[in-house]
Amino acid sequence: xxxxxxxxxxxxxxxxxxxxxxxxxxxxxxxxxxxxTVGGTATFVGLSNYTxxxxxxxxxxxxxxxxxxxxxxxxxxxxxxxxxxLILNKEFKGRNILRAFFFVPWTIPKFAVxxxxxxxxxxxxxxxxDLMLNKLGIQPIYWLGPHLAMLSxxxxxxxxxxxxxxxxxxAALQAIPQDVYDAALIDGxxxxxxxxxxxxxxxxxxxxxxxxxxxxxxxxxFAVIFVVTGGGPGNATNVLPVFTYLKAFKQYDLSGAATMxxxxxxxxxxxxxxxxxxxxxxxxxx
Amino acid sequence: MHKSKxxxxxxxxxxxxxxxxxxxxxxWVVSVALRPSSNLFTMRIxxxxxxxxxxxxxxxxxxxxxFQSVSFIVPLKNSIIVASLATLIGVTLSIFAGxxxxxxxxxxxxxxxxxxxxxxxxxxxxLVIALYDILTxxxxxxxxxxxxLVYMxxxxxxxxxxxxxxxxxxxxxxxxxxxxxxASRIGTLFRVILPSAAPGVASxxxxxxxxxxxxxxxxxxxxxxxxxxxxxxxxxTMVVGDFLNWGxxxxxVIISMLPPLVLYLILQKFVVQGLTAGAIK
Numbered sequence: 001x002x003x004x005x006x007x008x009x010x011x012x013x014x015x016x017x018x019x020x021x022x023x024x025x026x027x028x029x030x031x032x033x034x035x036x037t038v039g040g041t042a043t044f045v046g047l048s049n050y051t052x053x054x055x056x057x058x059x060x061x062x063x064x065x066x067x068x069x070x071x072x073x074x075x076x077x078x079x080x081x082x083x084x085x086l087i088l089n090k091e092f093k094g095r096n097i098l099r100a101f102f103f104v105p106w107t108i109p110k111f112a113v114x115x116x117x118x119x120x121x122x123x124x125x126x127x128x129x130d131l132m133l134n135k136l137g138i139q140p141i142y143w144l145g146p147h148l149a150m151l152s153x154x155x156x157x158x159x160x161x162x163x164x165x166x167x168x169x170x171a172a173l174q175a176i177p178q179d180v181y182d183a184a185l186i187d188g189x190x191x192x193x194x195x196x197x198x199x200x201x202x203x204x205x206x207x208x209x210x211x212x213x214x215x216x217x218x219x220x221x222f223a224v225i226f227v228v229t230g231g232g233p234g235n236a237t238n239v240l241p242v243f244t245y246l247k248a249f250k251q252y253d254l255s256g257a258a259t260m261x262x263x264x265x266x267x268x269x270x271x272x273x274x275x276x277x278x279x280x281x282x283x284x285x286x
Numbered sequence: 287m288h289k290s291k292x293x294x295x296x297x298x299x300x301x302x303x304x305x306x307x308x309x310x311x312x313x314w315v316v317s318v319a320l321r322p323s324s325n326l327f328t329m330r331i332x333x334x335x336x337x338x339x340x341x342x343x344x345x346x347x348x349x350x351x352x353f354q355s356v357s358f359i360v361p362l363k364n365s366i367i368v369a370s371l372a373t374l375i376g377v378t379l380s381i382f383a384g385x386x387x388x389x390x391x392x393x394x395x396x397x398x399x400x401x402x403x404x405x406x407x408x409x410x411x412x413l414v415i416a417l418y419d420i421l422t423x424x425x426x427x428x429x430x431x432x433x434x435l436v437y438m439x440x441x442x443x444x445x446x447x448x449x450x451x452x453x454x455x456x457x458x459x460x461x462x463x464x465x466x467x468x469a470s471r472i473g474t475l476f477r478v479i480l481p482s483a484a485p486g487v488a489s490x491x492x493x494x495x496x497x498x499x500x501x502x503x504x505x506x507x508x509x510x511x512x513x514x515x516x517x518x519x520x521x522x523t524m525v526v527g528d529f530l531n532w533g534x535x536x537x538x539v540i541i542s543m544l545p546p547l548v549l550y551l552i553l554q555k556f557v558v559q560g561l562t563a564g565a566i567k
Contacts (some may be wrong), residue, residue, distance in 0.1 A: 025417065102305075213407065276400045
C-alpha cells in the first residue's frame with residue numbers, strides 16, 4: 001500500500017508522458033504498417049512502407065541533409081561558445097553586460113528569428129545584409145540561393161544557439177576552484193598547456209552533454225528552416241523534419257511520413273541514450 | 287592566467303566580432319519596425335522619421351495577413367492564454383514529480399529519471415504526425431485546449447528534469463526539521479522546499495512560458511482557423527508572397543520577442559542557473 005502511495009508524486013507526469021509520447025510513438029509505428037492519407041481510412045500494407053525504395057531514398061537524402069546542416073552548426077557553436085566562456089570567465093569591466101547581451105538570441109522565439117533573417121538575407125537581393133555590404137562596395141549575394149542556402153541556415157542556427165554553449169561551459173568553468181590554476185602556474189604550465197591538461201579535462205563532461213543535447217535539437221530543427229526556405233530552393237535545405245512535415249501535411253501521406261520518422265528513431269534514441277549516460281556519469285563524479 | 291598581451295588582443299577581437307554578429311539582426315528588427323515603410327530600403331544607423339505607426343497598423347487593422355478578418359489582438363490573446371495555462375498546469379505537475387524523483391524512494395527511480403530525460407529530448411517532428419491523427423480522432427484539432435494539452439509534452443519533461451536537480455540540491459536537514467515538527471510531505475514541500483527553490487521554479491516557469499510561446503510546429507499543424515492562431519502561426523502566415531509588409535512583420539516580431547526578453551532580463555541570474563541546472567547537475 002505504501003509503495004503505491006509513493007507513486008502519487010510522479011503519477012500525473014507519467015500519465016502525461018505515456019499519453020503524449022509513448023502512445024504517439026506506438027501510433028506512429030502502427031501508421032508505418034498502414035497506407036493512410038490525411039482524412040482517409042487506414043489500410044494494412046504490412047512491411048511495404050519499409051521496403052519502399054522511394055521512401056528509403058527520400059529518408060537517406062533528407063537525413064543526410066540534416067547532418068550536413070548539423071555538423072558545421074555544432075562545430076561553430078562549440079567554438080564560439082567555448083571561446084566566449086573562456087573570455088567571460090575572467091573579471092573585467094562590462095563582463096556582466098556582455099554576457100547578458102550575448103544571451104539575447106537564445107531568448108528570441110525561433111519563428112521570430114526566422115523572420116528577422118528573411119529580412120537580413122533577403123528575398124532576391126534586397127536583404128539588410130546586402131544593404132550593409134553594399135556600403136563596403138560588395139555586390140549583393142544570393143544568400144538563399146541554391147548554393148548558399150544551407151550555409152545561411154547554419155549561420156542562423158549558430159546565431160540563435162551559441163549562447164547555450166557559452167552559458168553551459170561558463171557554468172562549468174566557474175565551478176573549477178582557483179587553486180587548481182594556481183597549482184598549474186606553480187608547476188610552470190603555459191596558458192595553452194593549462195587549457196588542455198587542466199581546464200579541458202575538468203569541463204569535458206559538460207562540453208559533451210551540451211554538444212549532444214544541441215546535436216539532438218539541431219538535427220531535428222524545423223521552425224527556422226521551414227519559415228525561411230520551406231526546404232528550398234529545390235531541395236537544397238530539405239532536412240528530415242521539414243521533409244516529413246511536407247510529406248504528411250502537404251502531400252497528405254501520413255503513413256509515408258510516419259515511416260520516415262520511424263527510420264530516424266533509432267539514431268535519435270541512440271543520441272538520447274548517450275546523453276542519459278553522460279548525465280549519470282556527471283552526477284556520479286559531482 | 288591569460289595575462290599576456292596577445293591573449294588580451296585576441297579576446298577583444300573575439301568579443302568585438304561576437305558583438306557585431308549579435309547586434310546586426312537585432313539592429314534591423316528595431317530599425318525596420320520603427321521606420322515608415324516608404325523608406326524601408328535605406329541604410330542609416332538611426333532611421334529618420336521614427337514612428338510607431340507599424341505597431342498601430344498591426345494592432346488595429348483586421349487584415350494583417352492581407353486577407354484575414356480578425357484583429358491581430360486575437361492571436362496575441364491566444365498566445366498569452368496558451369503559454370500561461372500550459373506553464374501553470376505543466377509546472378505544477380512537474381513540482382510534484384520533481385520532488386518525488388529527488389526525495390521519495392521507489393523502485394526503478396533511475397529508470398524513471400532516464401525516461402523523463404528521454405521525453406525531454408525526443409524531437410517533436412517524430413510525434414507530430416501521430417498527434418495530428420490522434421487529436422483528430424478525439425476532436426481536439428483546431429482547439430486551444432488541445433494545443434495546451436500537447437504543450438504538456440514540451441513543458442512537463444523539461445520542468446520535471448530541471449526541478450529534480452534543484453530539489454536534490456536543497457539540504458535534507460531543512461526538510462527533516464520540518465518533518466520532525468510533524469509536517470506532512472506535502473506541507474514540507476510547500477512550506478520548506480518551494481520557498482528555498484523559488485528561483486528554480488521561477489526559471490523553469492520562464493522557460494516553459496518561452497517554449498510554449500514560441501512553438502510553431504504543433505501550433506501550425508493543429509490550428510487551422512484564424513481566430514485560433516497563436517502569434518507564431520499568425521506571423522508565419524504573414525510571410526507569404528514576394529512583397530511582405532515588413533513594417534507590420536517586424537512590429538509583430540518585436541511584440542513576440544518582448545515577453546520572453548523582459549522575463550529573462552528581470553530574472554537573468556536565475557534563468558542562467560535554470561538553463562544549466564538540468565544539463566550540468
